[in-house]
Amino acid sequence: MRVADFNFDLPDELIARYPKPERTASRLLQLNGENGEIFHRTFADVLDLIQPGDLVVFNNTRVIPARMFGRKTSGGKLEVLVERVLSESRFLAHVRSSKAPKAGAELILGEDKLGEGNGVKAIMLGRQDSLFEIEIAEKQTALFDVLQQIGHMPLPPYIDRPDEEADQERYQTVYNKVPGAVAAPTAGLHFDDELLAKLKEKGVNFAFVTLHVGAGTFQPVRVENIEDHVMHAEYVEVPQSVCDAILTTKQAGKRVIAVGTTSVRSIESAALAAEEKQSAVLIEPYFSDTSILFTQAKSSASWIV
Incomplete structure (x- = not known):
């Protein structure tokens, strides 16, 4: 199957940035697999x-609120998106930064895009292909607790807006x-x-x-x-x-x-x-x-x- 076979136009105005007040009010497309007939429903x-x-x-x-903002102690802001939890304190993540942090680098997670907020120390352990292995450095601090404290809901890129408190429940x-x-x-x-x-x-x-x-x-x-x-x-x-x-x-x-x-x-x-x-x-x-x-x-x- 070629990617070109799946090309279609999706107008930007048809991408909902917020959900409908009622979950079941969303549109539903029904396809009859036998004759190809299509029905538009809710x-x-x-x-x-x-x-x-x-x-x-x-x-x-x-x-999980898997997106965290922070910085390298050596300088430079970064964004961390948890991909997989490995243990109570270790995880694999996608990292966006002007320069990829090296193994052994110290990170401060939890600061917002302006560099404000209470940070949590973490250590860059190394890379696994495109992912980075990171460990929370503070003892007695579990990853899930850190995420609940400083994490943001990882809304899909096509939503194109910052996460809000309501997303904790609606997403x-x-x-x-x-x-x-x-x-x-x-x-x-x-x-x-x-x-x-x-x-x-x-x-x-x-x-x-x-x-x-x-x-x-x-x-x-x-x-x-x-x-x-x-x-x-x-x-x-x-x-x-x-x-x-x-x-x-x-x-x-x-x-x-x-x-x-x-x-x-x-x-x-x-x-x-x-x-x-x-x-x-x-x-x-x-x-x-x-x-x-x-x-x-x-x-x-x-x-x-």
Whole structure:
């Protein structure tokens, strides 16, 4: 597949900088896969499209306030975007600076773009390809505590505005549970508690996977052939309970509906792993990294985007 095959015009005025007051009021495009017919709906109509006995698979990752501003003690401002948490105090990150910091460099994180604010000391340990390994230098200080204190919500680059206090809640799904993502699984943002309750009442079943979305999801594609595009892997958890629910749903002739591409990648990763092991079942538990790019589906899941 060539990148040119996916070119389309997206007027700047159609990119929403702020969400609608009601999550379910967003627009929804429905495509009939059999005849190509298209319907324009609102997201609340999902209640009519998902049937009793169907299984909806959600990604329950929680977005962390992963963007920090600061400076090198030797001089020079920098911006740090956490990509992956390695331990309580160590993490991999993208670093924007006029000059890349070297191993051993001391950083002060938490100062704003004007150089003001209370800073937290950190040490640059080294590089792993395009990412930097950094460690919080202050003892008894955990990374998640630091992020809650000085971190900013990592809004996508196309939003093109500074993060605000309201983003702490609106740039999260209502069912988020496991901290670790640096970007939201955006398809899930349109579900609210009322819609979830109505789906449950209708007899729709739920399952939850975890995929910590990385900043690589926004990485530009610089190759002509999509299959040549290399992106950072993301951590995925597909527990036994999810596998059992998927198998039960398929055996009953019902649909497995994955909410967004992150849930699709989670299910596909587990299905591919089972296939590679020549397993007797369609899907097995999966707790590992996954490629962000899939070009061929294995699990026959439908999904909402």
